[in-house]
Amino acid sequence: MSPEQAQTIFEDTRQRFAGAADDTRLLQYLVDIQHRYHFIPPPAIEALQQILHLTRAQIESVIDFYSFLHSDQAIRYRILFSNNITDRWAGSAAMMQRLTVALHGCEDAGIALTACSGLCDQGPSMLINGRAIGRLTPSRIDDIAALILSGVELEDWPESLFMIDNVIQRSDRQLALSCQPAAALRRAIELGPDLILQTLNESGLRGRGGAGFATATKWSLCRQASADQRFIVCNADEGEPGTFKDRLLLAQYADSVIEGMTIAALTVSARRGFIYLRGEYRFLLEPLQADLQRRREQGLLGSAILGQAGFDFDIEIHLGAGAYICGEESALIESLEGKRGIPRIRPPFPVTHGYLGQPTIVNNVETLFSVERILQKGAKWFSEIGTEQSRSSRLISISGDCEEPGVYEYPFGVSLRQIVQDCGGSDAQAVQMAGAAGTTVLARDFDRCLSFEDLATGGSFMVIGKQRSLLDMLQNFAWFFRHESCGFCTPCRIGNHLLPELLQRFAEAQATGHDLRQLKDIAETMHRSSFCGLGSSAPTALSDALEQSPEIFTAGMASSSDNPAFDLSAATREYRTITETESW
Amino acid sequence: MAHKLKIASTSLAGCFGCHMSLLDCDEKIIELLQQVELSRSPLCDIKQVADCDIGIIEGAVANSENVEVIRQFRAQCKTLVVLGACALNGGIPALRNQYSLAECLQESYIDGMGLENQLIPQDEDLPEILDQVYPVQQLVKVDYALPGCPPRADMIWQCLSALVAGQQPELSSELIRYD
Numbered sequence: 001m002s003p004e005q006a007q008t009i010f011e012d013t014r015q016r017f018a019g020a021a022d023d024t025r026l027l028q029y030l031v032d033i034q035h036r037y038h039f040i041p042p043p044a045i046e047a048l049q050q051i052l053h054l055t056r057a058q059i060e061s062v063i064d065f066y067s068f069l070h071s072d073q074a075i076r077y078r079i080l081f082s083n084n085i086t087d088r089w090a091g092s093a094a095m096m097q098r099l100t101v102a103l104h105g106c107e108d109a110g111i112a113l114t115a116c117s118g119l120c121d122q123g124p125s126m127l128i129n130g131r132a133i134g135r136l137t138p139s140r141i142d143d144i145a146a147l148i149l150s151g152v153e154l155e156d157w158p159e160s161l162f163m164i165d166n167v168i169q170r171s172d173r174q175l176a177l178s179c180q181p182a183a184a185l186r187r188a189i190e191l192g193p194d195l196i197l198q199t200l201n202e203s204g205l206r207g208r209g210g211a212g213f214a215t216a217t218k219w220s221l222c223r224q225a226s227a228d229q230r231f232i233v234c235n236a237d238e239g240e241p242g243t244f245k246d247r248l249l250l251a252q253y254a255d256s257v258i259e260g261m262t263i264a265a266l267t268v269s270a271r272r273g274f275i276y277l278r279g280e281y282r283f284l285l286e287p288l289q290a291d292l293q294r295r296r297e298q299g300l301l302g303s304a305i306l307g308q309a310g311f312d313f314d315i316e317i318h319l320g321a322g323a324y325i326c327g328e329e330s331a332l333i334e335s336l337e338g339k340r341g342i343p344r345i346r347p348p349f350p351v352t353h354g355y356l357g358q359p360t361i362v363n364n365v366e367t368l369f370s371v372e373r374i375l376q377k378g379a380k381w382f383s384e385i386g387t388e389q390s391r392s393s394r395l396i397s398i399s400g401d402c403e404e405p406g407v408y409e410y411p412f413g414v415s416l417r418q419i420v421q422d423c424g425g426s427d428a429q430a431v432q433m434a435g436a437a438g439t440t441v442l443a444r445d446f447d448r449c450l451s452f453e454d455l456a457t458g459g460s461f462m463v464i465g466k467q468r469s470l471l472d473m474l475q476n477f478a479w480f481f482r483h484e485s486c487g488f489c490t491p492c493r494i495g496n497h498l499l500p501e502l503l504q505r506f507a508e509a510q511a512t513g514h515d516l517r518q519l520k521d522i523a524e525t526m527h528r529s530s531f532c533g534l535g536s537s538a539p540t541a542l543s544d545a546l547e548q549s550p551e552i553f554t555a556g557m558a559s560s561s562d563n564p565a566f567d568l569s570a571a572t573r574e575y576r577t578i579t580e581t582e583s584w
Numbered sequence: 585m586a587h588k589l590k591i592a593s594t595s596l597a598g599c600f601g602c603h604m605s606l607l608d609c610d611e612k613i614i615e616l617l618q619q620v621e622l623s624r625s626p627l628c629d630i631k632q633v634a635d636c637d638i639g640i641i642e643g644a645v646a647n648s649e650n651v652e653v654i655r656q657f658r659a660q661c662k663t664l665v666v667l668g669a670c671a672l673n674g675g676i677p678a679l680r681n682q683y684s685l686a687e688c689l690q691e692s693y694i695d696g697m698g699l700e701n702q703l704i705p706q707d708e709d710l711p712e713i714l715d716q717v718y719p720v721q722q723l724v725k726v727d728y729a730l731p732g733c734p735p736r737a738d739m740i741w742q743c744l745s746a747l748v749a750g751q752q753p754e755l756s757s758e759l760i761r762y763d
Contacts, residue, residue, distance in 0.1 A: 514725055562725040563658065568651050572712040574685045579706035 006043040013047035021051040024356075026062060026338035030069050031279070031319050035130065038074040045071070065340040065486075067114065067322030068130065068279045076108040077148050080127045084116035084241045085432075085476040086399045086462055092124035095136045102145035109148050115324055115480055116241035117280045120399035120462070121406050122165055129154055130282045133161050164283065166248045167406035170422065172393040173385070174373050175409045179255045182300055184375035188263045189308060191375075193223065196267050200371065202379035204391030209235060209327075209364035210434060210458030212390075215371065218351055218361060223268040225352040225359035232264045232273035232313075233355065233362040237332060239278055239324040240435035241480065242460030245395040245407045246365040250277075250284050253369055254291045258315065260368030262301065263375055264361050265313040273315040274355075276332050279322050288317055324484035325534055329362040331486070342488050343532040366395055366459070386412040390451040394459070398423045400432075401465030408461075410450060417446040425463035430470070435460035436477040437537035440470070440544040471552045474542055475503045481538040492535025495526040499542070505565050506556030513560035516553055520546060589637040589748055592623035592661060596650040597677040597717060598643025600626065601734045602668040606640075608737035616741075619748050636661045638747055644670040644677045645718040649711035658724035663747060667740065669733040671720045678717040685715050728753060731760055 001009075017029050026048070033044045045059050052059075063069045070078070081087070081096045096111065103109045119125035122134035131154065133144070140161070147157055168175055188196050200216035207213045222230060234257060238246040249257055261273045277284060292315055295301045303312040318336055320326050326335045330344035333355050354360025363371075370392070374382045383391040390412035396419070399405045403424025410419065420428050430442045434457040441448060441455065448454050464473065478500040485496045502519055505511040523539035523546070530536040545552060558565065595603060603626055607613065624633040633639070633653075639661030645654055658664060669675035680688050694702045720726055728747075730739055739759045746753040 564722055564724070566651070566718075566723045568648060571651075571714045571716070571718075572648055574715040575713045578686050578689060579704060 001041065001043075006041070009037070009041050010043040010047045013044040014051060017048070018051045023052045023054060024336070024338045026052060026054070026059070027066070027321065027335060028318060028338070030059075030063060030066075031321055034069050034321075038076055038078065038129070040069060040071045041074070042071075062338070062340055065323065066279075066320075067483075069321050075110040077110070077154070078129055079109060079111045080114035080117075081111070082115070082117035082119065082123060082125045082127070083113040083476070083480070084120055084123070085436075085473050086120040086242060087116070087123040087125060088476065089400065089465075089468065090123040092136070095124050095126075095138075095141050098138060098141045099145055102142065103148060106149060108151070114280075114322060115239065115484060116243075118238055118244045118247050118278070119164065120242050120244055120397065121167060123399070127280060130279060131162055132164060132280065132283055134164060162283065164247075164251075166251050168248065168409075169398070169404050169406040170408040170410070172409040172411060173381070174370065174393055175253075175395070175407075177373055177377065179253060179259070179372070180376070181255050181259070181295070181298065182306065184256075184372045185259055185262055185266075185300065185306065187375050188266055189306060189311075193267045193269075196263065196375070197223075199374060199379045203374045203382040204379075204386075205367065205370055205374060205382070206390065206452060207364055208366035208370065208394055208459070210240075210456060212452045212456055215363065215367055218363075219264060219267050221349075221351045222359045222361050227359045229272070229358050230268045230270040231355040231358060231360040232261050232268075232270045232315075233329075233332065233336065233360055234261055234273070234275045234315075234365055234368055235327065235329065235332060235362050236281070236365050237276050237278045237320050237327040238281070238365070238459075239327045240437065240458050240460050241477075242397060242399055242432065242435050242462040243458060244397045244399075245459045247281060247284070248407045249365050249369050249395070250281070250288060254288055255295070256369045256372040257365055258291060258295060259300070260363075260371035261315060262305065262313055263371055264363070264368070266305075266311060268359070268361065270361070271312050271314075273313060274336055275315060275317045276320060276326070276336060277317055278320045278326075282319060285317060285319065292317075323486075324480075325486045325532075328532055328534060331532075332362065333360065340486075342486050343534075364458075387449075387451045387453060389453045394450075396450070396457060396461045397459050398461045398463065400463035401425060401428060401468065402463040412451045413449050415447055415449045416441060416455070419450070419461065420446060420463060423463065425465070427465045427467075428463045429466045429468070430464045432462040432464060432473070432541065433457045433460070435462075436480050437534070437540055440464075440541050440548070442548055469552075470545055470549055471503065471507055471556065474545060475500060475507060477538075477541055478503055481534070485534065485538075489531035489535060491526045491528075492530045492532075492538065495522045495530075495535065496538055498522055499539070506553055509556050509558060510565040510567065511553070511557045512563060512565050513557070514562050514564045516557065518564070519553070588619060588621045590623050590634070591620045591625070591638045591640065591744075592633045592636045592657065593625040593627070593640035593667075594633075594642070594653055594657065595626060596641065596643035596653065596671070596720075597646035598668065598670045599676075600642070602642035602671075602740075603627070605732075605734035605737050606667075606740050609741045610737075612741055616744060616748070633657055633660050637663065638744070639664045640667055641665070641671050641720055642667045644674045645714065645720060645723055646677055647711040647713050651714070651723060654720060654723055663727045664724065665728045665730065665743065665747075666720045666726050667730050668735055669731065672729050672731055674717050674719045675733065678719070681716045685713060689713075730755075732762070 119134040124136045125134040205215040305311045323341045325331045326341040331341040335341040350360045386392045393411045481496040485492045487493045523543045622628045624630045639657040693704045743753040
């Protein structure tokens with residue numbers, strides 16, 4: 001980079017962000033810079049240092065944390081293949097190989113892997129400079145290679161490449177109901193905060209992110225906390241491998257979700273809200289911004305909403321940048337504040353000490369969607385289906401080895417057998433519930449049912465066909481967590497680092513009794529002593545397999561020895577190669 | 585006189601600091617030596633490990649000779665104790681794991697400052713260097729591990745005297761606390 005270019009970048013960055021410089025927007029600035037220059041150039045970092053009064057280390061630590069930010073060099077086409085297990089089953093490795101061969105020697109392109117990009121129902125998929133492409137086939141790969149080799153700007157690529165399907169395979173009462181903008185909001189204004197909370201309480205709505213905390217309780221706690229300001233956050237960092245129902249809601253039911261946030265704001269007197277949108281869903285950014293703008297023009301956002309003096313609320317969209325941990329609510333808030341997404345010590349919980357230390361409601365996209373449904377149709381309408389502890393219905397994202405992948409809405413209490421049958425997964429040996437951090441349910445247990453009482457899920461439902469290797473799936477999850485551990489606590493950082501190599505020994509049929517014990521000990525330590533849910537739930541599928549399918553491990557053992565497997569000749573191969581080829 | 589316990593010790597890729605810390609037991613060493621007999625150890629001049637009750641390992645595993653030694657120790661010692669950060673986690677020697685072996689050799693023998701007759705050593709009498717530096721427990725089962733760089737003399741003493749007395753060593757949190 002010449003001094004002139006560096007100067008231009010420096011000035012340009014300063015001018016664009018100096019106006020209302022705000023260090024909580026640091027991540028947003030970096031996302032913007034990455035997009036503009038295909039990397040974060042050093043002069044841009046210098047400019048940010050100057051206008052935000054931050055040190056270089058502070059800025060670089062943030063860049064370092066997020067997978068989609070790069071400070072190494074400008075790469076015009078950054079391609080990331082989704083490495084979720086469903087993408088792999090759909091043949092992503094062959095697609096990646098094909099593109100790598102086609103682009104051999106091309107310096108404009110970089111190819112790597114990323115975590116699940118949320119297109120599991122239309123994999124294999126990839127991201128190119130953050131834009132998602134699904135349904136990859138050899139011919140589409142060839143088209144992509146040709147566009148890159150002839151240097152066509154991404155903006156000029158055919159739109160058909162970027163088409164994302166939002167497939168609803170089964171709707172029940174919630175998806176079937178259309179959104180009538182403002183209907184639920186008007187009802188909420190009539191009711192007022194106390195009755196809104198009572199309605200939510202009667203509806204039995206529990207958070208759809210996975211933990212299932214009662215929404216009315218969360219909102220009440222936030223309302224009761226004394227503070228100058230309160231915030232509403234919509235957690236659209238849908239990162240759990242195999243989940244994509246929030247993508248559908250944000251694409252087709254955005255009005256309901258935004259209205260749910262507005263009702264939350266009315267209830268707790270919040271004036272600002274955020275949608276934390278995962279970087280992989282950048283293609284939803286402009287449509288969502290258009291929705292927000294339209295609602296402002298309709299008087300449904302902004303000041304004096306629906307003519308109610310003092311009811312002021314607006315929403316900003318924050319983009320994530322490829323960090324699974326940011327789906328955890330306290331990490332998400334750190335990220336919203338422009339920092340590395342490291343979970344906070346809880347308690348205090350975000351509901352009393354959240355964004356900028358103020359009471360903050362963080363709800364899943366689907367929870368906010370359901371709030372709008374409930375206010376529109378009433379608590380009784382919502383709660384009359386489902387089970388005792390899990391009222392109504394929920395959305396699940398079905399992918400993997402089934403004929404009809406897509407989003408399904410089911411009343412709670414439905415059996416796994418029914419779901420697997422409906423989606424055409426007749427050959428399933430098991431289902432992976434709730435993503436990589438979730439539990440593996442073998443076919444013999446398909447009478448178990450979807451509910452908080454039995455099998456909870458954040459929405460992911462991956463069908464595992466008979467032809468698949470469970471060990472292969474565990475390895476995929478282990479690599480995923482090794483990459484996604486934020487590194488803050490030792491059990492998670494070290495545990496997730498050790499598991500892939502241990503599992504590899506079983507895959508190579510080299511493992512020993514010692515290795516099997518190690519697997520169990522590490523999983524146990526991580527479950528018991530990790531700092532946050534990522535570490536404690538990362539080995540769930542592994543523990544399930546150790547308990548339910550011990551045969552996959554015994555098949556990978558060379559001996560029952562107390563000593564670990566160690567291949568001396570493999571460990572000295574590199575040295576022999578170096579010394580043999582040495583010329584003297 | 586009762587049967588004396590036999591103890592062996594060795595240092596692999598380490599700095600002998602853990603053995604120095606053992607010597608820091610000062611006069612207690614005499615008390616210990618009255619109850620034990622030494623096999624292979626840097627403290628005496630016995631080259632090969634014999635059947636032992638307790639084996640003590642300092643240092644990480646970095647070459648093929650280390651692998652051979654550690655396997656012998658495991659085969660011949662009833663109880664194996666690893667001493668210090670290198671044996672336990674790889675420690676300082678494992679810092680090279682962030683570079684490839686080729687880079688390490690290039691820097692050490694070819695590009696480094698002040699080198700003459702640059703040459704990567706290779707001889708059948710020299711051990712082969714491993715691709716990475718490994719902690720001991722990645723090669724053999726370890727019975728007890730004493731953390732620290734080096735572990736404190738009183739910790740080593742407490743562990744060894746318990747083992748010699750036929751008891752399970754227990755270390756108070758005060759002994760293994762470093763912050």
